[in-house]
Amino acid sequence: MQHARKTHSPRIAIIGAGMAGISCADALQRYDLAVTLFDKSRGIGGRLATRRTDGGDSFDHGAQYITTRSADFSAFVDRLRQAGAAAEWQPRLSTDASAHHAWFVGTPGMSALLKPLTQDLDIHLNTTVSALERSGNGWQLRTADGTLSESYDVVISTAPPVQTRALFAVDPAMQASLDAISMAPCWTLMATFTAPIDVDFDARRFDEGAVSWMARQASRPQHGGNQQGWVVHAGAEWSAEHLELTPEQVASLMQQELSRAIGMALPQASFVQAHRWRYAMTTQPLGQPFLASADKSLFAGGDWCLGARVECAYQSGAAMAAAVAKRLLTE
Numbered sequence: 173m174q175h176a177r178k179t180h181s182p183r184i185a186i187i188g189a190g191m192a193g194i195s196c197a198d199a200l201q202r203y204d205l206a207v208t209l210f211d212k213s214r215g216i217g218g219r220l221a222t223r224r225t226d227g228g229d230s231f232d233h234g235a236q237y238i239t240t241r242s243a244d245f246s247a248f249v250d251r252l253r254q255a256g257a258a259a260e261w262q263p264r265l266s267t268d269a270s271a272h273h274a275w276f277v278g279t280p281g282m283s284a285l286l287k288p289l290t291q292d293l294d295i296h297l298n299t300t301v302s303a304l305e306r307s308g309n310g311w312q313l314r315t316a317d318g319t320l321s322e323s324y325d326v327v328i329s330t331a332p333p334v335q336t337r338a339l340f341a342v343d344p345a346m347q348a349s350l351d352a353i354s355m356a357p358c359w360t361l362m363a364t365f366t367a368p369i370d371v372d373f374d375a376r377r378f379d380e381g382a383v384s385w386m387a388r389q390a391s392r393p394q395h396g397g398n399q400q401g402w403v404v405h406a407g408a409e410w411s412a413e414h415l416e417l418t419p420e421q422v423a424s425l426m427q428q429e430l431s432r433a434i435g436m437a438l439p440q441a442s443f444v445q446a447h448r449w450r451y452a453m454t455t456q457p458l459g460q461p462f463l464a465s466a467d468k469s470l471f472a473g474g475d476w477c478l479g480a481r482v483e484c485a486y487q488s489g490a491a492m493a494a495a496v497a498k499r500l501l502t503e
């Protein structure tokens with residue numbers, strides 16, 4: 173895509189290197205715009221996450237699979253499949269499961285899904301952005317270690333609403349819009365058992381009770397790890413009720429709840445770990461693809477704009493990229 177460039181090369185900072193941040197950066201690069209990403213984690217992907225144990229096992233403990241409903245996102249996932257970073261997952265489902273869209277996952281794990289898009293991106297990992305400071309018509313980012321970044325014409329936050337709200341103290345109007353959004357937590361159990369759990373499915377959703385989902389990790393394409401590794405999700409209500417327990421307490425309780433949910437004793441576990449997703453699933457979305465400040469120098473987006481799925485994060489990221497490019501390349 174060719175655009176007339178201004179003499180000053182605009183610079184864009186994106187906070188968050190999950191689906192929204194990376195899809196936004198990927199689209200902005202196609203407009204030949206300079207983008208720098210910052211993420212507080214030590215890897216990319218955000219809730220597209222894979223935990224690897226010292227024993228060599230791995231667990232996709234965040235988003236379980238991706239469905240594509242729009243032509244744009246379908247083409248985006250096709251690109252990732254062609255790059256070898258995504259594949260269809262066809263687990264054996266419990267008999268009460270209904271028909272569903274095709275499920276795609278990252279290979280060899282969810283955290284690998286976006287890797288092909290990051291080769292030419294400038295990404296600063298282990299970098300928590302704690303505040304924004306005005307600098308002429310742009311913004312500088314204050315990071316948790318006290319460093320002040322260079323100046324950016326546009327700053328885009330894809331952090332969850334509560335964290336974006338704290339960052340956008342400089343814009344009370346945007347903060348007020350963020351207040352209307354809500355997200356539910358999810359406690360996740362990662363467990364490897366010393367013997368198979370005697371069930372005839374690889375993935376099961378539960379409509380009631382503490383446990384909402386369980387998935388056999390070995391059924392995922394290119395998984396290659398231990399055959400007896402499972403990821404189990406607790407429902408939003410149970411997760412909220414037990415939010416402030418320690419991971420050790422939750423790991424123990426969730427094994428009891430899993431045993432109750434499937435109606436049998438569990439084999440002994442050789443590895444258990446619980447992970448708390450404080451902001452896992454959007455329960456009340458914004459209802460539009462992103463938020464922008466009046467002067468269009470600040471943007472905020474993520475799945476929480478449109479829903480609770482990876483595709484919503486992609487759509488928000490793509491919409492922000494188009495709006496930012498329009499502002500920077502035409503004004």
Ligand SMILES: Cc1cc2nc3c(=O)[nH]c(=O)nc-3n(C[C@H](O)[C@H](O)[C@H](O)COP(=O)(O)OP(=O)(O)OC[C@H]3O[C@@H](n4cnc5c(N)ncnc54)[C@H](O)[C@@H]3O)c2cc1C
Pocket residue numbers: 187188189190191192193210211212213216217218219220233234235236237238239299300301302330331332335358360405449451452453473474475476480481482483484485
């Ligand atoms: C347990 C679980 C199961 C799920 N299952 C599915 C599923 O099966 N299918 C589906 O479609 N969706 C699922 N989802 C939802 C899906 O994961 C999200 O919709 C999607 O990944 C959100 O992408 P995002 O880029 O908007 O946000 P995120 O992936 O959360 O990315 C935000 C990024 O911002 C970073 N960040 C936050 N604050 C700062 C800061 N101050 N400074 C720097 N960086 C910061 C974070 O580290 C993170 O990497 C699930 C989510 C969870 C938690």
